[in-house]
Every structure is written in structure tokens, then in C-alpha cells.
Amino acid sequence: MNRLLIWRLSLQVSLQALKAFESAARRGSFKLAAEELSLTPTAISHHVSNLESRLNVNLFHRRGRKISLTGTGIRLAKATSDGFRKIDSALEEVMKAGSGVRVTTTSSFAAMVLIPSQHEFEQANPDISMEISTGESVDSQSYIIPIRFGDVSVAEDSDVIRYESFNVFGAYGMTAPSWSNQPITLFTTEWKNKSLPDPPLAAWLETNGLDGSNIKLKKFDQEIFGIQQAIEENGLVFCSTTLTKRLLKSNLLQQFETLSVKSDLCYYVPNKAGFETRSAARFLDWIEDILNQ
DSSP, rough: OOOHHHHHHHHHHHHHHHHHHHHHHHTHHHHHHHHHHHHHHHHHHHHHHHHHHHHHHHOOEEEEEEEEEEEHHHHHHHHHHHHHHHHHHHHHHHHHHOOOOOEOOOHHIIIIIHHHHHHHHHOOOOOOOHHHHHHHHOOOOOTTTEOOOOOOOOGGGEEEEEEEOOOOHHHTTTOOTTTTOOEEEEEEOOOSSSSSSOOOOOHHHHHTTOOTTEEEEEEEEHHHHHHHHHHHHHHHEEEGGGHHHHHHHTSSSEEESOOOOEEEEEEEEEEGGOOOOOOHHHHHHHHHHHHHH
16 A cells, blocks of 8 residues: 555544544443543444444454454554554643753753742743753753853854853952952862863953962862852852852852953853743743843
8 A cells, every 4th residue: 555545544534533443442342442532332333433444444353242353453453552652642741841941051050040040930930840950961852951051163143042251259258359469369160071161261361450470270170169169268269250140149259340251151052943832932031131131
């Protein structure tokens, strides 16, 4: 049977008839199928008979009220059961995607930006829940939104949600450092991912008219560690401005009279336009707003 004929035949077979057949085959009874589908046994029998007529085959042996599958019926029953399970699974996945957002991102961004803002998002969008996980690789699942920290040269402009800048911040209440007259310990980051551009410390020193000869660097592999260390030790950290916004507002960090510098780093969502659910669109609009206020 050629594909065109199969396609034409499939148009003549109703989904309700297939559902009636699948239920009767699985339950072994027109009566039990009728109870499951909230129909009458006569309606189930009618649907199955129409399906047999369309296909020109017998799907059941009938002996009074007892039924059993024919060989063809067994093959079709397996195919329809598998098909309906896949449809049910897909519908469940789509419904879940529509009622929530699943986000994966770096540990620092999750801890310093997303998690502290989660309640704010869910209050503004009570019909959408947010689930956050961490990881450095792009997740291939179509309903998971990956927020990545990367080189601007590898990110599409349309996918970027925040171009990153850097500055020096200090623990709240500490005395402003004398940049040229005393030894300074400065916490900063050396990325695990060696393909990422370095934090732009040299550019920051030049912009602020400093030579850096009195600065001793202490490096961590994640920004969050340097920030936490600066707060705990009443010290200084050179880090991205995105991660410090809430800490500045809550008086855990302070900013000095230094100028921030742009970097070759950004936050981006690969294939951002491909997230088509309403919940994803609302989340992406929201995260861009809070990052660029």
C-alpha cells in the first residue's frame, strides 16, 4: 500500500474510533471500554465496526458478548496504545511547559540573581512557577531555558540579555582603599572554562589611572566565592556588576569612586526566539528588565 493511499485512509479513520478500539482491546470488553470512555457499549461497538469497515479487516473475534483480538487487531492494538501514550506524554509536557519555566544557568547567576528574585517573579506571575537548576552546558530539552555566561563573539546579538561590565566593590562600611599608597589584596575570578575572556582587570586599571603594582590578586573559579570572601574578610573584589546589584541595595557591598569597564562577556539565551510558550516569553521579558534596569 503506497503512502498516498495510507494518508487518504488515515483521514477517513476517526480518532474517536481508534480510541474506542484501543480501550476495548486493552480492557477486553466493549462494556468496560464504554465505562472508561463514558459511552454506551453500543456506541463502542458502532465505532469499532466503522473502523473495521474503513480498514476492510476484522479486528475482533465476536462470540456473543465476548470479544478477542484477531492477529491484525493485536498489531493495531499495540500501535494505537503506544501512539496514545506518546500523545498523552507530549500533552503533559506541553501543559507543564505552559504553566511554568525551567531555567538552567551558572551557580553564581542562580545564587546571586535568580533565586533572590524568584519570589518577585512568581508574585507578579502567580500562574507561572519557576524551577532553577545549575550547569555549564546548554541543555538540549526544548522547554528548559538556558541562561549562559559567555564570550560576546559566540553569542548572537538577538540572544544576548545582558552585556557585562566589571568594577571593584568592597565590603559595606570598609574604608575606601588608597589605591597607590598601600598593599591591596583583590579577590577576582579565573574561570573554569578557559575559553572565556579574562575579567578585564588591565582595562579597569588603565581606565582608573592605576598601575596595579601594589595589588595582590587572589583568584577563585567562580565569582560568587570572591564576592563572599570580600564580604567576610572586609575586603575588595573585582567582579561583574550584574551579580552585585542586590548586595549593594542590601548594604552588604559598597561601590567606590571608580569607573566600571565593559568586557567581552555577556549573559545570553541560545536560540532565545525559539521559546514560544507564553510563560517563557514572560520570563524572558522579566529577566531582561531586571538585568538592565
